[in-house]
Amino acid sequence: MASTHVDLSKAHWLKSSRSNGDGGYCVEVADNLPGIIPVRDSKDPQGPAIIFRAAAWSSFVSSVKETDLPGA
Template identity: 55%
Template sequence: MSMSSKPNWRKSTRSGSNAGACVEVADNLPDRVLVRDSKDQSGPTLTFAPARWRGFLRSVKR
């Protein structure tokens, strides 16, 4: 994970042919994780503390 001041947006590798119907995550920032709708890249983003994001991912994987 590279730490920079500019978000490095990525999509899920499982989005497949639905590349326009998924969320994008930027987890390269030192103090926050950003989440946005891939169809509205200039729209709003959700911001999570890294520990909260990791907790969310753990819950989803269960």
């Protein structure tokens, strides 16, 4: 079985511009790890992160930008 552990100790976390100070919309992404984009809840920085392949994250972000979503 392959290891599923990813070392995020050198991750440079960026908080979403949609995050606010009242406990809502608290998403952070790390943009400095080759080939992957970790995503986490900024209210729980020691908690788990979801790891996306960079191409999948790019596709997701493009789709969100092209869709007329409420609050987007």
